[in-house]
Amino acid sequence: MSYAKKSVVARARLVAPALLLITLAACSGKDETAAPAAAGTPAAKPAAPAAPAAPAVSAQVQSMGTAELRDSASQALRDNRMYAPAGNNAMEYYLALRDKTPDDASVKSALTDLLPYTLIAAEQNLAREDFEEGQRLIALIEKVDPKAPALPRLRQGVARGVEVAALRTTEEADRAKREAEAKTKQQADQRTREADAARQIAAQQDAARTEAPRPADTAREDAERQATARREAEQRQQQAAAQQAAAARQPAAPALRPVSTPAPRYPTDALRAGTSGEVLVEITVGTDGSVTNARVLRATPARTFDREALNAVKRWRFEPVAAPVTTRRTLAFSPGG
Numbered sequence: 001m002s003y004a005k006k007s008v009v010a011r012a013r014l015v016a017p018a019l020l021l022i023t024l025a026a027c028s029g030k031d032e033t034a035a036p037a038a039a040g041t042p043a044a045k046p047a048a049p050a051a052p053a054a055p056a057v058s059a060q061v062q063s064m065g066t067a068e069l070r071d072s073a074s075q076a077l078r079d080n081r082m083y084a085p086a087g088n089n090a091m092e093y094y095l096a097l098r099d100k101t102p103d104d105a106s107v108k109s110a111l112t113d114l115l116p117y118t119l120i121a122a123e124q125n126l127a128r129e130d131f132e133e134g135q136r137l138i139a140l141i142e143k144v145d146p147k148a149p150a151l152p153r154l155r156q157g158v159a160r161g162v163e164v165a166a167l168r169t170t171e172e173a174d175r176a177k178r179e180a181e182a183k184t185k186q187q188a189d190q191r192t193r194e195a196d197a198a199r200q201i202a203a204q205q206d207a208a209r210t211e212a213p214r215p216a217d218t219a220r221e222d223a224e225r226q227a228t229a230r231r232e233a234e235q236r237q238q239q240a241a242a243q244q245a246a247a248a249r250q251p252a253a254p255a256l257r258p259v260s261t262p263a264p265r266y267p268t269d270a271l272r273a274g275t276s277g278e279v280l281v282e283i284t285v286g287t288d289g290s291v292t293n294a295r296v297l298r299a300t301p302a303r304t305f306d307r308e309a310l311n312a313v314k315r316w317r318f319e320p321v322a323a324p325v326t327t328r329r330t331l332a333f334s335p336g337g
Helices: 003-030 065-080 088-101 105-127 130-144 150-212 214-248 266-274 306-313
Strands: 259-262 277-285 290-299 325-333
Touching: 003 214, 088 130, 088 214, 105 130, 105 150, 105 325, 150 214, 214 290, 259 325, 277 306, 306 325
Parallel strands: none
Antiparallel strands: 277 290, 277 325
16 A cells, blocks of 8 residues: 555544444444334335345446556545545445455455445435435445444435435425415406406496486496496406416426435534534525525524535535425434434
């Protein structure tokens, strides 16, 4: 191993062992303490069989030679690409090295040092509902250590998160449908009231003409007023019908499908102090899938993770949508996984 690589790995190992112990202890203790479902939420149904998962290590990385893998792993560590992006990170390079040199203790040690950071990133991706990236990180963790205590809890988190996201999408669609139906009924009631009022006016005018015949000029004026009232009633009905048709054509808010949602950087002071928390952000996604606006709605603790949370969500990308969508996401920060 080159001197530069040894230096990078040594610096990582100054922090990683303690963090690893904390992470694995927390994971093993929380496997059976997942938050209960909210009252009234239907029981989870078995998820449909998923498509075959991609290999943890990309084929391109697996095809690289030993020397190239070592150089790439060292460069990835220097660039802080510990577990991402896919196909170009230290975890995949070291896993491929382990397959080629299973007796290399330095490679095993590097994977042990990188494991807690990957655990934290997997938790954060599940918290912001980026299940595709979370499953990729879980595959890396499983390849490093198939018996890692956190694996059952992470898999349950994926299954539970997918169910919750699907349920929320269904509820939003139902709510939009109910609102459209209520608006349609309101417009129909308004048209009925306007038509009744027009008929009452016409009846009153007919009655007045029958009781007290007026000169020809007055009769013409009455006829003109009646025609004007009928035209106004017809115009109001046409406007209401146009509004109803526009409301029926208006599509429901599209569901957002993440393409890239990189994890926020963990503030150094917070990581050193073992501080955990979460940030609720509101983001607006433009039609091209990029985040056009973002703001913090709530942060615990205040002003500790706000900046990194905003920096992260501004780099998120989603599949293009027909119209801008505003939604909320919670970013969790937990040094212990």
